[in-house]
Amino acid sequence: MSRVCDRDRDRAVDLVQQAYADGRLSSTELELRLERALTATFADELRPIVADLPDGTVRLWSVGGNLTRTGHWSVPRRLRVESEYGRVRLDLSRAHIPHPRLDIELCLTYGHATIILPPRAGANTDGVHAAWGRVTCKTPARPRPGGLDVHVTGDLPYGRLTIRASRK
Template sequence: MNEADRDRAVELVQQAYAEGRLGATELELRLERALTATCVDDLRPVVADLPDETVRLWSVGGRLTRTGHWQVPRRLRVESEYGRVRLDLSRAHIPHRRVDIELRLTYGHATIIVPPGAGANTDGVHAAWGRVTCKIPARSRLGHLDVHITGNLPYGSLTVRASRM
């Protein structure tokens, strides 16, 4: 088991509490079980009944584009082997204060455009032969969107910038 598995379980439990699906006692119990888990099998019952709304976008050689008024999920996983990815969040409907985007780009380039005032943390992105360029602060202004980007780009690159609106 790696730390990402444990972190993911803790985050799901905390999100369920914030949404009112768990009480304080249940929160404490589940957090303790998640933090003391020694294998992935120990984590499964902690989050088994909690929804995970990860949306997966996938392409082998084409383009993945989301622009305009699209519904942004809480968690988005984008996989592209040779294509280009463009996610424009500037006019999208985002019902969350935080959005997690996981990128898996073998080759190619991803561009993520965030609304004014948003922050983007790219510390979790590993680019072996590519590059990561983030032109905005890692933290948002108070009350604005926070985008957390993680993933692996062996030969790909990522650019994160603010909207030009």
């Protein structure tokens, strides 16, 4: 059995809180699930707490083409981006982002991703594994007060990732 890490516990708490906000859970169910999530010791204890809840992940994928999101687009709480050979450009500078934290999971085999952050945002790339790839983050790891908190994870065997602030 593996022990629960803070990231997994935080994700379970976020899912439970979002389900309550969406009207899927009563206040009693919210309290019960939060208590179980916050006191869980092993990963297996978290699974039943969130098994019946949608995780809100949106998947974007391409084999050789480009994936581009710019302008005024609605950003989900979680993005999973998969690209084997293409380029990915996620411009968050004018996007509608209704939550304070955004989780982006990247799977870039040979591709290149550029993520452009809005003012005051920060990006944590500690969860990115780049074997022969490269990660360049030109923003602080933590957001300034009121800024978006972006957490990037994933695998870049030969891919590249660049994160920068908006030039506007």
